[in-house]
Amino acid sequence: xxxxxPVFSTCEYRxxxxxxxxxxxxxxxxxxxxxxxxxxxxxxxxxxxxxPALQPVFIxxxxxxxxxxxxxxxxxxxxxxxxAKVEMLHEIALAEQGFFALLLFHTYAGYYQNGRVLExxxxxxxxxxxxxxxxxxxxxxxxxxxxxxxxLYRSG
Amino acid sequence: MHxxxxxxxxxxxxxxxxxxxxxxxxxxxxxxxxxxxxxxADTRMNILCLEQGDWMDPAQYPGMRTDWEVRQLSDFALSxxxxxxxxxxxxxxxxxxxxxxxxxxxGGSTIMYGAHFPRFHPADxxxxxxxxxxDDWPLDYARLEPYYVLNDRMxxxxxxxxxxxxxxxxxxxxxxxxxxxxxxxxxxFNRLGxxxxxxxxxxxxxxxxxxxxxxxxxxxxxxxxxxxxxxxDITYWPVALRRGVRLKTRCRVCEITVGANGMADGVIYYDxxxxxxxxxxxxxxxxxxxxxxxRLLLNSRSQLFPDGLANRSGLVGKNLMLHPYALVTGxxxxxxxxxxxxxxxxxxxxxxYETDRSRGFVRGCTFEVGRGAGPVLAAxxxxxxxxxxxxxxxxxAYAELFDRTMGIVAICEDLPEPHNRVTLDPLLVDAEGIPxxxxxxxxxxxxxxxxxxxxxxxxxxxxxxxxxxxxxxAPLKVAGWHLMGTARMxxxxxxxxxxxxxxxxxxxxxxxxxxxxxxxxxxxxxxxxIQALALYIGDMIKRNLANLFD
Numbered sequence: 208x209x210x211x212x213p214v215f216s217t218c219e220y221r222x223x224x225x226x227x228x229x230x231x232x233x234x235x236x237x238x239x240x241x242x243x244x245x246x247x248x249x250x251x252x253x254x255x256x257x258x259p260a261l262q263p264v265f266i267x268x269x270x271x272x273x274x275x276x277x278x279x280x281x282x283x284x285x286x287x288x289x290x291a292k293v294e295m296l297h298e299i300a301l302a303e304q305g306f307f308a309l310l311l312f313h314t315y316a317g318y319y320q321n322g323r324v325l326e327x328x329x330x331x332x333x334x335x336x337x338x339x340x341x342x343x344x345x346x347x348x349x350x351x352x353x354x355x356x357x358x359l360y361r362s363g
Numbered sequence: 364m365h366x367x368x369x370x371x372x373x374x375x376x377x378x379x380x381x382x383x384x385x386x387x388x389x390x391x392x393x394x395x396x397x398x399x400x401x402x403x404a405d406t407r408m409n410i411l412c413l414e415q416g417d418w419m420d421p422a423q424y425p426g427m428r429t430d431w432e433v434r435q436l437s438d439f440a441l442s443x444x445x446x447x448x449x450x451x452x453x454x455x456x457x458x459x460x461x462x463x464x465x466x467x468x469x470g471g472s473t474i475m476y477g478a479h480f481p482r483f484h485p486a487d488x489x490x491x492x493x494x495x496x497x498d499d500w501p502l503d504y505a506r507l508e509p510y511y512v513l514n515d516r517m518x519x520x521x522x523x524x525x526x527x528x529x530x531x532x533x534x535x536x537x538x539x540x541x542x543x544x545x546x547x548x549x550x551x552f553n554r555l556g557x558x559x560x561x562x563x564x565x566x567x568x569x570x571x572x573x574x575x576x577x578x579x580x581x582x583x584x585x586x587x588x589x590x591x592x593x594x595x596d597i598t599y600w601p602v603a604l605r606r607g608v609r610l611k612t613r614c615r616v617c618e619i620t621v622g623a624n625g626m627a628d629g630v631i632y633y634d635x636x637x638x639x640x641x642x643x644x645x646x647x648x649x650x651x652x653x654x655x656x657x658r659l660l661l662n663s664r665s666q667l668f669p670d671g672l673a674n675r676s677g678l679v680g681k682n683l684m685l686h687p688y689a690l691v692t693g694x695x696x697x698x699x700x701x702x703x704x705x706x707x708x709x710x711x712x713x714x715x716y717e718t719d720r721s722r723g724f725v726r727g728c729t730f731e732v733g734r735g736a737g738p739v740l741a742a743x744x745x746x747x748x749x750x751x752x753x754x755x756x757x758x759x760a761y762a763e764l765f766d767r768t769m770g771i772v773a774i775c776e777d778l779p780e781p782h783n784r785v786t787l788d789p790l791l792v793d794a795e796g797i798p799x800x801x802x803x804x805x806x807x808x809x810x811x812x813x814x815x816x817x818x819x820x821x822x823x824x825x826x827x828x829x830x831x832x833x834x835x836x837a838p839l840k841v842a843g844w845h846l847m848g849t850a851r852m853x854x855x856x857x858x859x860x861x862x863x864x865x866x867x868x869x870x871x872x873x874x875x876x877x878x879x880x881x882x883x884x885x886x887x888x889x890x891x892x893i894q895a896l897a898l899y900i901g902d903m904i905k906r907n908l909a910n911l912f913d
Contacts, residue, residue: 316433
């Protein structure tokens with residue numbers, strides 16, 4: 208959990224991590240980790256520290272998840288079965304649309320920057336600069352049909 | 364003291380203390396201002412450029428970090444309204460289906476452009492004669508051609524000679540890589556028998572004039588940390604500064620002032636601390652883009668020019684052209700390696716460029732093949748389009764999207780129409796309190812028909828290339844990055860703002876050199892034509908120095 212100014216309680220943080228693993232679970236082939244497992248909750252905490260106005264939205268959204276989950280099990284969201292977690296988030300997606308849209312944005316945006324995820328995609332875990340990417344020179348033989356057509360412009 | 368709500372105008376007793384006059388004052392250090400500063404530097408005149416933005420530090424460009432894609436939604440967003448940088452000014456674009464986009468820094472919008480660098484066609488200067496619409500330009504392709512050549516050399520342009528869509532021309536550097544994505548769509552064009560050609564790109568593909576070659580990082584639109592993409596902070600400006608031109612950054616001009624003789628006599632501007640200054644000048648040059656220039660002229664009202672400076676024709680701000688874009692995206696079965704390579708340009712097609720009235724519209728468009736999205740934008744675009752679910756199916760759906768999409772944009776020529784315009788917003792202001800611009804824009808029937816046609820043809824070529832699904836957005840909301848026509852050229856002072864070399868009909872020591880002076884917009888990216896015009900105007904100023912204001 209982030210050492211910076213706490214945004215979430217321990218309980219909220221645990222719920223968020225579990226929610227993230229439900230939004231993007233680990234892949235069956237093991238190539239991709241779950242979004243919670245890579246520590247994405249810390250990235251969301253950092254984003255919310257940068258934009259404090261959004262903190263209440265997340266806190267209320269997580270509270271809604273917990274309130275609804277505790278009606279099914281005293282352990283809350285983490286205690287639900289995998290299928291029940293998905294069902295719960297479908298409910299929340301309808302009931303707390305603003306929160307859930309923000310949550311999805313931060314989850315997707317953060318997940319696909321992660322080094323383990325980039326490696327799962329077959330990419331190097333690095334920014335584009337300064338190394339860049341190798342590309343072969345263009346195959347200019349493809350232009351032969353175009354060259355044969357002759358002048359296409361009006362002289363003006 | 365900050366700007367007044369009525370547009371900065373004040374009487375002479377209120378003006379801040381004046382400085383010694385300089386010879387030439389250029390407002391704006393972007394594509395045009397840099398080229399003109401370089402052109403005039405060899406006169407050894409006392410030249411000063413005021414730029415409201417600052418120098419950019421390439422080491423801080425987003426491409427150096429893994430969050431570079433997300434920053435396209437915040438501090439490197441296309442819209443100044445989304446970026447919220449103090450150096451920018453807001454634009455009210457609520458009354459337009461296309462949002463305005465520009466960047467304020469040394470280098471201007473070349474910091475963020477894709478560096479696609481096609482010239483106008485000869486016919487683009489003769490649209491009235493050839494197609495019976497709009498107006499002819501007061502100059503032609505032949506007059507600008509030497510300046511296109513010079514600008515290609517200064518910026519460092521990559522491409523391939525022999526394009527049958529253009530008159531013969533040389534290109535300084537070999538073309539950018541096609542990659543698997545480019546070769547896939549090239550084969551699709553060939554299957555249909557359509558024209559295509561490697562894009563002219565202001566991106567050096569070999570070491571050139573001290574700049575390192577492109578490394579295919581795919582980050583062009585958030586600034587090129589490699590220095591391979593030609594932004595004018597690394598092309599024209601270093602040379603101009605060495606030759607004695609002065610450049611002051613974080614200086615936002617509020618008003619161009621005029622003397623009793625009706626000539627421009629300087630400007631009032633705010634520095635980085637918000638302190639107001641007056642700078643006198645023998646001649647003033649506007650290089651602030653098709654929105655910023657109109658804004659400044661309209662903010663420069665006086666007793667002599669109650670409707671805005673140089674606006675006796677009433678045309679300042681009118682005839683705004685934006686190039687409606689269509690974005691057509693195909694999803695393929697195979698990986699395309701689309702995250703590699705220069706972002707904005709790969710290959711282009713001008714199969715539908717010249718007028719063919721059987722299509723139901725006049726004029727035409729260029730197809731430009733961009734690259735695919737990186738990992739983050741692929742996810743966010745999939746989310747936005749409803750193609751990327753969360754939950755157990757997420758990984759399967761993402762695998763179908765990432766590195767399997769290709770986008771073609773159609774740049775459609777919109778004709779000048781007086782109701783498409785820049786005005787001053789009655790409420791919105793920038794950080795100094797200077798009235799901000801408002802754009803009002805409607806798509807014409809001709810543009811709508813052209814967009815529909817372009818979408819259908821782009822779908823056709825994507826399917827011929829193997830796309831399994833195709834979707835389209837037209838007009839593309841974010842694509843208001845070509846700002847043209849709001850202070851048009853012409854020979855008649857009643858129907859134009861500047862003459863055929865950029866001098867205002869109404870104010871003979873005031874010049875305009877940006878996209879504002881375009882008579883028509885053609886169907887290609889305007890930057891190299893803006894710069895060729897700036898170089899041409901620079902030569903005309905030099906040729907007429909002895910009697911410049913007669």
